[in-house]
Amino acid sequence: MEDFFMVQDFMQHLPVVILAACVLVSYYLARWILVPVANKLVERSPVKWDNLLAQRRVFIRAAHLVPAIVLALGLPLALDEALDVYGLISRLNNVYFILVGYWVFEGLLNVAMDIYLESPARRHLPIRGLAQAVKLVVFLLCLILALSQIADRSPVFFISGLGAVTAILLFIFKDPLLGLVAGVQITTMDLVRTGDWIEMPKHGADGDVIDVSLTTVRVQNWDRTITAIPAYELVSSSFKNWRGMRDSGGRRIKRAIAVDINSVRFIDHELLERFKGIRLLRPYLEQKVRDLEDHNRRHVSDEEFRVLANGRRLTNIGTFRAYCVAYLRNHSHIHQGLTFLVRQLAPTAEGLPLEIYVFVNDTRWDFYEGVQADIFDHLFAVLPEFGLRAFQLPSGRDVAEVGKALFPSGARAGSLD
Structure with a gap:
């Protein structure tokens, strides 16, 4: 009888064991079979941009989504939805799915940024700061979704609760928030690009911009030192950008x-004759002498012209x-x-x-x-x-x-x- 109950208990937990095995097998299949196959395919592809998917490890990151999907599909078959453990596992799986989803999104955004920067016409635009701003916003949204899953509350509850801690968040994330706004303005107004020569005496910066990020702009000065300027300073303070000179x-x-x-x-006759020997001056002198002689002949008498103040003369x-x-x-x-x-x-x-x-x-x-x-x-x-x-x-x-x-x-x- 005891063996019968042990077999019965095992049969009850068998679906959970099978599901756990399927989750592990699905991850190893995705990680060690599907990912290498995908890498081989992009290597043989005639286009070049898809190679960045392998270089940025997007396929490896996406492989972590496979066990989460398998668990989400198989959990209703393995456990009764009325059980508390079902809800706990489901919420934890959702948290894992959200975090891995953000990880994959970050990789795809890096690939998009690399493709954009490879364009000759766009390689100097400071999109790195804008990309970091997007990452920050998406990360905060994913964090709210993850907390709502853990606490089993609506995301609206956490969003509405942000008002109570706004002052603390503004103090902690002052530079990122100011940099977020400044990064959007720098990009949309095209204030600074990587490679621009800028001068900002307030911060002792005079050299080429080597990096534009969410919070700082790094400038390599002509003495090879590097100055880090807060991104919002480029919007709130004045600086000189020499890009116009280079483009002109x-x-x-x-x-x-x-x-x-x-x-x-005044030029006398002797000096005038010497000037006529200068090749570059001959056209000017020939025209100027004719104009002066014509004017003086019509307006000044010979007697008056003897006085230097009368008439027009060359100097x-x-x-x-x-x-x-x-x-x-x-x-x-x-x-x-x-x-x-x-x-x-x-x-x-x-x-x-x-x-x-x-x-x-x-x-x-x-x-x-x-x-x-x-x-x-x-x-x-x-x-x-x-x-x-x-x-x-x-x-x-x-x-x-x-x-x-x-x-x-x-x-x-x-x-x-």
């Missing part, structure tokens, strides 16, 4: 030559400005399609600034600096040819030369007689 294909030169005002004068500073324009127009590394100015600024105590405002047609830093240096090397060297002098504050050498002039060799410094 031109890098600005904005530098002035300070000309000694005492060297500015060495104006001719030098025309030479700068002609020189830069014929320069192979100056962008002719962007702003092009050679202008006089207001005179100062340091002389008359003649500003060069043009763009180099190459944005590489070293190349740009080389072109800029070559241009000003030439302009400073040619300045005396126009009878002009660059202004420079007196140095120790200038003071020494004045001393030598006042006190020639052999004279006593204290004697002025």
Whole structure:
């Protein structure tokens, strides 16, 4: 009789044992047979994007869903739904299914992000922060669903209860929440991309953006140090992004030559003839001389023209400005399609600034600096040819030369007689 009851008890629990065995077998079949088969299929596939499914281990993660599905389908056949253990196992299986489902979703989102970043037109967009924001929102939803299953309560109960702990959540997740909003704004407004050169003196950042995440933007400065900036700072504070310069294909030169005002004068016949020997100036001088002669002939008499203040005349500073324009127009590394100015600024105590405002047609830093240096090397060297002098504050050498002039060799410094 005792053996009969033991057999009867075993027969009652046999469905549970069979179900447990099916769950274990289904996992090992999925993990060690279906996953390798899926990996082989994507390797032989002509498209490349599906290889990321194997690299991101999406198939391995999905293999954990198989035993959960088998358990959910077989549990009503193995146990009576009225039993308490049935509800407990069912809820735990649901929790497992939710967590594994999030794990698979995260892998698929990583694959989608990798595919998006492989596109040449989109590889610089900062979607990593947006993807992290999506992961955070989905994780919180899955957490609420898991807690509702464990407590056997409606998810609405936990969502409504969030109001009581909002202040605590805002304090704990301040950076992620601010970063979530900032990440969406950075992406939608295209404020910063990976590879952009930005300047943000507030945080000591001046260099290339190497990473844009949910909470921080990392910048590798030119001295090879790395600065981490909170993502929301890029929305709430000002910064300079040099992407426009790179996209335009031109890098600005904005530098002035300070000309000694005492060297500015009208051009006489001798100086004019010398200027005509400068090839770049010939078209300008021929047209300008004709215009001036025509104007003076119609408005100024020969007697009046002897006074320098009467009539229109060429000046060495104006001719030098025309030479700068002609020189830069014929320069192979100056962008002719962007702003092009050679202008006089207001005179100062340091002389008359003649500003060069043009763009180099190459944005590489070293190349740009080389072109800029070559241009000003030439302009400073040619300045005396126009009878002009660059202004420079007196140095120790200038003071020494004045001393030598006042006190020639052999004279006593204290004697002025």
